[in-house]
Amino acid sequence: MTMSAEYLAFHPNPKKPDLAVPKGxxxxxxxxxxxxxxxxxxxQRSYTPVDASKEQLRALHDHLGFERAVVVQASCHGTDNAALVDSLESSGGKYRGIAMVKPDVEDAELSRLDAAGVRGSRFNFVKHLGSDAALEALNVLSKRYGALGWHVVIYFDTEKIHELAPVIADLPVPVVIDHMGRVDPALGLDQPGLALLKGLLAARKDIWVKVSGSERLSHEGPPFTDVVPLARHLVESFPDQVLWGTDWPHPNMKTWVPDDGQLVDLLGEIAPDPALLQKLLVDNPMRLYWPEEG
Known part of the structure; x- marks a missing residue:
């Protein structure tokens, strides 16, 4: 499979953010x-991205001011986590990882991934990434992750939240929900999908949501300010349960090429209070991914 022309490459020269992110x-x-x-x-993959190496990622983080990162295995690599593990082992402990594994993965493989810096695995329930991850696999694997101190990361289309909410509520390990549950910002803050998402966050303090993906949820395009009310509402309502990431190199983008410096600047509106920005970018991810550092 070759790269389809309908998928855009990542921004070649992102701006230096005007917003200075907190130390760490x-x-x-x-x-x-x-x-x-x-x-x-x-x-077997639903898309073929351009190469986006660990060296390019580190250079981007240096440019944007980020000291650490969580590298998430994407479906184009399937359950072969070699590139992910290589990036973690080359980071000097500054990167943690989220893998993708087969339902029957051996304990020895989970231990190997854990030693490399993996702290959970991802389950996709979105149409553009192909078939849904099996609910049975989610339930079986999550029961094995407690001993490792791992969590699960779940990515779903917003219409799936009605089906997945009771499943998520009963999982025996912490849960991270990707990209604001793909809630449609155009539907406002009173929509049923957002109410279900907030219900999960309110019920369990070990459920987290990433207020990332503005470039995916936006209807207006850069600088994606139509997503700010939704993201800010989640940050202000659940300040200790929110995370944020660039989503570099932005796979599957078809309409516009996000400027990562511009995405960082958007945080000035999403978390305008410095205390909230500190929690979003430092305190919360450190607590989840580097708990050994206190």
Missing amino acids: AVDAHCHVFGPAATFPFAR
């Missing part, structure tokens, strides 16, 4: 892709 800031959602010559993409 964490990009809690980003990816590495390939290089395919070294880390081939999965044969």
